[in-house]
Amino acid sequence: MSREALFGAARALAERIVGAPAVAVRADASLGTVIATLGGLLAGVPVVPVPPDSGPLERAHILSDSGAALLVAPGAWTDIGLPTTTVDPAARSAGTLPEPGPDATALILYTSGTTGPPKGVSISHAAIAAGLDGAIEAWDWTADDVLVHGLPLFHVHGLVLGVLGALRTGSRLVHTGRPTPAGYAAAGGSLYFGVPTVWSRIAQDPDSARALAGARLLVSGSAPLPVPVFERVAELTGHRPVERYGMTETLITLSTRADGERRPGSVGWPIAGVRTRLVGEDGSPCAHDGETVGELQVDSPTLFQGYLNRPEATAATLTTDGWFRTGDVAVIDPEGRHRIVGRASTDLIKTGGYRVGAGEVEGALLAHPAVHEAAVIGAPHTDLGQEIVAFVVLAPGAEVSERQLVDHVAAGLSVHKRPRRVLFVADLPRNAMGKVQKKLLTD
Known part of the structure; x- marks a missing residue:
């Protein structure tokens, strides 16, 4: 059309x-x-x-x-x-x-939390414009591009970035209906959007992956992209994916750049107009040393207007000086690159006096050739406070013991970051955007 x-x-x-x-x-x-x-x-x-x-x-x-x-x-x-x-x-x-007007509400998107019914997130026209313009600049997105994706149209990723972004740039859009490897391969695009599940399936379909070699940029978001998937996609397509970060309440806020270095696990730098900071549990600033874990807070023109009909819930997400508490924990390196460790509620594990990011342990597990998928949580423990528990889906035909995986993590990371328990499962529970539902694992 x-x-x-x-x-x-x-x-x-x-x-x-x-x-x-x-x-x-x-x-x-x-x-x-x-x-x-x-x-x-x-x-x-x-x-x-x-x-x-x-x-x-x-x-x-x-x-x-x-x-x-x-x-x-x-x-x-x-x-x-x-x-x-x-x-x-x-x-x-x-x-x-x-x-x-710029402050008029454009969208009310509903997000599900761990408790209670979904909350309506009110997003203004100005916030959408700011987020799209930041992404357009970061990705060198122009009217000459052909954007391809098959993502749902009731989330920020598929609807705001994937439809309104194309309209704002004037680029063409091909929606594949479902984000299948064959659909992506046949679309002939220059710019592709996907969630980690999509890129994982493409990485398992070499012919479809190689068909993306003519693209300009592959973008991954909505959840962390496992390092083995990043590397396999890069090997097959010739493109190192751009990883980016955002939330329904903040839209897009961080991204690696089309013209910059793309490191696995890094979601890059703030887009234009966005400020970030890392805060410790005592409220003090965290060092930008690539190791210190803190809560990520955002001050941005992309921020939501509030939760519809829930002023108390809105106020609870804001600091006294107006920054948004993302609820995510991250590290920032000396050059300003951001790496998301996970959710503070489920991915910041306090064990034996240490603070461990679940994402770091998951990355170490995924580096083992026998591991296809991994999710790590902190489970209550009488002595340690929390113990590190890993849920692992093995690669087809692979065999490995719990002890071998524990030793593998301990050899690559600090010993205190090793899982105390490894549970082998057939699959991991995920939502529509491919995010692992860790509340279900905890239960």
Whole structure:
């Protein structure tokens, strides 16, 4: 679909929904989702993307909590309690609507926490613009690019970066429906977005991976990219992936650069306009020595407006001087490179008086040829406070003992960072974006 036709269809929808307090969109991987989202943005109406696979309880919570007055493209959903409307890709309007102000809410995205129902994250037009412009600069993204991805359109990665980014640059976009290796290989793009699960599957499909050799840039985000996957993708495609970091509440904040060094495990430097700092448990600044672990805090024009209808939850995420507490722990090296260790709640393990990042132990495990996937948690321990426990998925046909893996980690890292227990499992629980759900492992 041409840009002209897309905006014509979106304007036609915008004229039908202008003035609504918010509109929900059944955000499947379709052109209708793109038209509906753009229509809401043009109308100045907050758009609420709803996962197409959401169950009745989750869907009812999102529709009620968001205050949406209308559901666009309901598909097969029934008994939703809201008026509905469809998207007509053939509709056209050349009319104009007032430009929404920069502080107007553009999107309300729902994120799930470890407890309670999902929270609505309100994101302004200005925040989206700042995040996209920072990514565009970091990745040398231009209108000459062809972006390819197959990511869900109800998350920041697929919708904001992967759709609105293409519209902001004027580049073409090919959405593959699902992020399959064959789909990526056939798309003929210059710029590819994927989550680690996508790149892992591509690394296991050499023919599809080699088809990406003609690309300009491969970008990975939403979760840490395992070092073996990074290295295998680089070997097969000739491209060292760009790794980046962000959250729903902060959009994109950190990235390695198209024209810079790309080290496995590094998510690079702040994009334009973003400031970061590392803070210890006592509130003091952490050294930028590449070893000291601290909570990552962000001050940025990309920050969210707050959690919808939850002022207390919003206030709890902000420091007294207005910085956002990401809840992630990281290290920063002397040159300013950032490496995310994991979530403070699940990935900062306090064992025997030491502070150990789960990501570092996972990386050491993944360096063993018998290990296909690994996830590390801290489990309660009467003597140590927490003990390091590793869940390991073995590579097909591989054999290794628990003792061999413990010794392997102890040989590469400090001895106190070795797992006390290794549990062999068939797979790891993941969410729709490929992130391991460590709460389930802890349980």
